[in-house]
Amino acid sequence: MSNDLGRFDETGNLVLVGRSTEMYIRGGYNVYPLEVEHVLAEHPGVREAAVVGVPDERWGEVVKAFVVAADPELPPIPEELRAHTRAQLAGFKVPTEWAFVPELPRNPAGKILRRRLLDSD
Numbered sequence: 552m553s554n555d556l557g558r559f560d561e562t563g564n565l566v567l568v569g570r571s572t573e574m575y576i577r578g579g580y581n582v583y584p585l586e587v588e589h590v591l592a593e594h595p596g597v598r599e600a601a602v603v604g605v606p607d608e609r610w611g612e613v614v615k616a617f618v619v620a621a622d623p624e625l626p627p628i629p630e631e632l633r634a635h636t637r638a639q640l641a642g643f644k645v646p647t648e649w650a651f652v653p654e655l656p657r658n659p660a661g662k663i664l665r666r667r668l669l670d671s672d
Contacts, residue, residue, distance in 0.1 A: 580641070596626065600655075603615050614646040615648035615650065617650050
């Protein structure tokens with residue numbers, strides 16, 4: 552069992568939305584990092600992104616985005632990224648915290664090491 556989660560898009564193609572083991576719960580709603588990361592990566596100012604759930608007293612967890620800018624000298628502003636993400640996703644999936652990093656930590660297979668993102672923050 553892979554724990555992969557998917558949905559069918561409007562054309563009938565299967566779209567991977569995340570893994571059940573990487574889900575975060577914000578205010579009772581499920582947030583799958585891969586879904587948010589795909590939307591962020593569509594922004595022209597973003598080379599790649601990773602999101603994690605971080606503890607929050609009110610919501611249980613909130614979404615934090617780690618962004619690698621397409622141009623490190625001119626990273627996109629968080630409000631622009633927030634608006635871009637909100638235009639495509641429900642409000643509870645939009646990151647509330649932002650960090651710009653030079654690269655995302657990965658294991659030898661290329662998988663993002665989310666725990667290392669939190670440890671380095």
